[in-house]
Amino acid sequence: KDLQAILKNLETSADDSPSQRLATPASLNVKLLPHQQIGLTWMTRLEDSDQNGLLADEMGLGKTVQALALMLKNRSKDITMRTTLIVAPVSLIYQWQREIESKVRPEFKLTTLVYHGTMKRNLNxxxxxxxxxxxxxxGVITSEHKKHMNKTGRERGNTFFGDDCKWFRIILDESQMIKNVRTQVAAAAFSLKAQHKWCLSGTPMQNSVDEFYSTVKFLDIKPYNSKDYFNRVIGRPLKIGNQPSKTAMQQLQVLLRSMCLRRTKDSSVDGQPVLQLPPRNDEVLYAEFDPEHKRFYELVEQKVGELADRYMERQGLNNYAHMLVLLLRLRQACDHMWVCRDKKKMQNADVLACADEDTEREPVKAKRIESLNANILSDEAIRRIKSLNEDIECSSCLDVLENEVVRIVTPCGHIHCVECLLKIEERANLDSLKSGSTDLELNCDYCGGGFEMKGVLTLDAFAQKYGPIVGKSNTHNNDGDESAVMNQVLNNVELTSARGGLSSEKLKKKIKQKLHIHWKSSGKLDKAAEVVEENISKGVKTLIFTQFLDMIRLMEIVCETKGWKCISFDGSMSSEYREEAISSFNSDPTTMVMIMSLKAGNTGLNLTVASCAIIFDPFWNPYVEEQAIGRVHRIGQQMPVSVKKLIVQNTVEDRILTLQEKKRSVIDGALDEKGLKAVSRLSQSELRFLFGISS
Known part of the structure; x- marks a missing residue:
């Protein structure tokens, strides 16, 4: 019966003639494009037949406006169950609010509540x-789900979960956030109840077909919502041998066709392209090291290469995270010497000496970070950690931390990934700078508990001291190496900046004074400045994407020194500051530059007010860069778009570009699990190539 329903859904064609498509709702003050009319028609038909679905249009094709049109076209007729719940990444919640406010005619206004951060109240x-x-x-639904399962906070009544909590419609935006079925965020999403459920994602499968199961389970597509059934007919057959099962692939294609609508920018409707965007011109710009920077890079490359070779020989990809940290060091060294320098060495401007120490620290020195203040863990914290199961999540970003990832325990007993721990430290640096205090107060993102950086330890160090963790089947058994990696990361230069970009003049002056003590530019900073200067002379706004927070801070100083008004956007900012930054860049004609973290700024945002994107440091997966560029080259862009990639020749970045081209060909033809998985993970031969190690 369930399979028959899926086959019947295939009749819900999205290839309708113009006369069969729904018109733009009268309550919407923008006209839907033909492909968006098709999307609205398809979504409405699914809801009318009590089916759920996935809108998987490529980024920039207007998934948000199609979902908004559905909300207006198909309103609930039951006044007791009329609410649509939208779950989105932090960076997009206020964009959703803006879209609703700006695109709905006043007489048809949708009453809207943003439930997050300072806007949260004791509501039920x-x-x-x-x-x-x-x-x-x-993050909010995950936190509320934990409270619900632990039966805490019941005095205010149920919020999102409970027998009485059924929504009219739920929309998961960027639904790849629940791709790992084992995570708490996925568990929270699965527990939400609604009459209609939708997923919006341009990348519903990034790594393997296994990730698609979470979407199927959330959308309650029977019988495939059973993990055993999904694995038996699709999951396992697609993993067997070099030739995936043709039958399993056909089943997957039928399933996709029945519950998913996907168009790309190359798709056509009525013989015309879905979109007629302005042209996009990609260009590689080569920056040059000065003699001092060149010597520094060569020394780092030599040391990193020696370590990488030993890791390959000893442990291969079992030491994957350590290899990526070494790769990180090489990439940082291309951007600026300060980005991979020790804080103390920075004060003495002894750049060449620190390169040797930063890439390979003494084992005894590295051990300290694992043992310092380990006894400050409370009995409750120890109990909580020892009861963890196999799937350990970062308490900040909610990502599952696989065995090869460095997992860090804070004294309150919560686990964090290195990246999130550094963001916590950076926020503390900002607060310290604002207050003028010399004390650094760090607070856990999950519980708010205070701690000192010297009080953290790796999860393996915890297991050594307090015994094995329940449900954790293996550990690294290489704590010395792991702690050395963590020590390198934690001792990375931390340049402070305003949480809301450069909005505070007083704070800007303090930052500038701090950085100018030993200020030195770099080839990439100079090249980026040349591009920005030319753009400003033409009245063109610029987006700069980098993967390193330190480069955001350094580029801020370049802009300030030049007299250019700029603003920053990164993962350490609160949702309110992010909204303020986006609004300022979009509405203030004098704000000509936005400097963004690649991770924080590569999904969902609409920044078509800019028409130039600079990729400051290349990433091995070109699709991540494409998502970032999609903030500019999308619906609403009126100007030709230029993309500038900054590269230093004869470095690891040359090899990354070559690898990108190989992976891009995989992405273009990634129709099966093998192709998808090839994009997601670097192989041993690829790592050897990146480090310049011969086979």
Missing amino acids: FKAFSMYDVVITTY
Whole structure:
């Protein structure tokens, strides 16, 4: 019966003639494009037949406006269950609010609540049900789900979960956030109840077909929502041998066709391209090292190469995370000498001496970070950590931390990845700078508990001291190496900046004074400045994407020195500051530059006010860069778009470009699991290539 329903859904064609398509709702003040009309028609038909679905249009084709049109076209007729819940990444919640406010005619206004951060109140589901739309984040539903399961906070009543909590419609934006079925964020999403459920994602499968199961389970597509059934007919057959099962692939294609609509920028409707965007011109710009920077890079490359070769010989990809940290060091050394320098060495401007120490620290020195203040863990914290199961999540970003990832325990007993721990430290640096205090107060993102950096330790160090962790089947058994890696990361230069970009003049002066003590530019900073200067002379706004927070800070100083008004956007900013930054860049004609973290700025945002994107440091997966460029080259862009990639020749970056081209060909033809998985992970031969190690 369930399979028959899926086959029947194939009749819900999205290839309708113009006369069969739904028109733009009268309550929407923008006209839907033909492919968006098709999307609205398809989504409405699914809801009318009580089916759920996935809108998987490529980024930039207007998934948000199609979902908004559905909300207006197909409103609930039951006043007791009228609310649409939208769950989105933090960076997009206010964009959703803006879209609703700006694209809905005033006489058809949708009452909207943003439930996040300082906007959170002690509300319950009854209060939520008074609104047409409630917008929240994946972090919020995860936290509320934990409270619900632990039966805490019941005095205010149920919020998102419980027998009485059924929404009219749920929309998961960037639904790849729940791709790992084992995570708490996925568990929270699965527990949400609604009459209609939707997933919006341009990348519903990034690594393997296994990730698609989470979407199927959330959308309750029977019988495939059973993990055993999905694995038996699709999952396992697609993993056997070099030639995936043709039958399993056909089943997957049928399943996709029945519940998914996907168009790309190359798709056509009625014989015409889906989109007619302005042209995009990609160009590689080569920056040059000065003699001092060149000597520094060569020394780092030599040391990193020696370590990488030993890791390959000893442990291969079992030491994958350590290899990526070494690769990180090489890439940072291309950007600026300060980005991979020790803090103390920075004060003495002894750049060449620190390169040797930063890439390989003494084992005894490295051990300290694992043992310092380990005894400050409370009995409750120890109990909590020892009860962890196999799937350990970062308490900040909610990502599952696989065995090869360095997992860090804070004294409150919560686990963090290195990247999130550094963001916590950076926020503390900012608060310290604002207050003028010399004390650094760090607080856990999950519980708010205070701690000192010297009090953290790796999960393996915890297991050595307190015994094995329940459900954790293996450890690294290489704690010395792991702690050395962590020590390198934690001792990375931390240049402070304003949490809201450069909005505070007083703070800007303090930052500038701090950086100018030993200020030195780099070839890439100079090249980026040349591009920005030319753009400003033409009245063109520029987006600069980098993977390193330190480069954001350094580029801020370049802009300030030149007299250019700029603003920053990175993962350490609160949702309110992010919204303020986006609004300022979009509306202030004098703000000509936005400097963005590649990870924080590569999804969902609409920044077509800019028409030039600079990729400051290349990433091995070109699709991540494409998502970032999609912030500019998308619907609404009126100007030709230029993309500038900054590269230093004869470095690891040359090899990354070559690898990108190989992976791009895989992405273009990635229709099976093998292709998808090839994009997601660097192979041993690719790592050897990146490090310039002969086979």
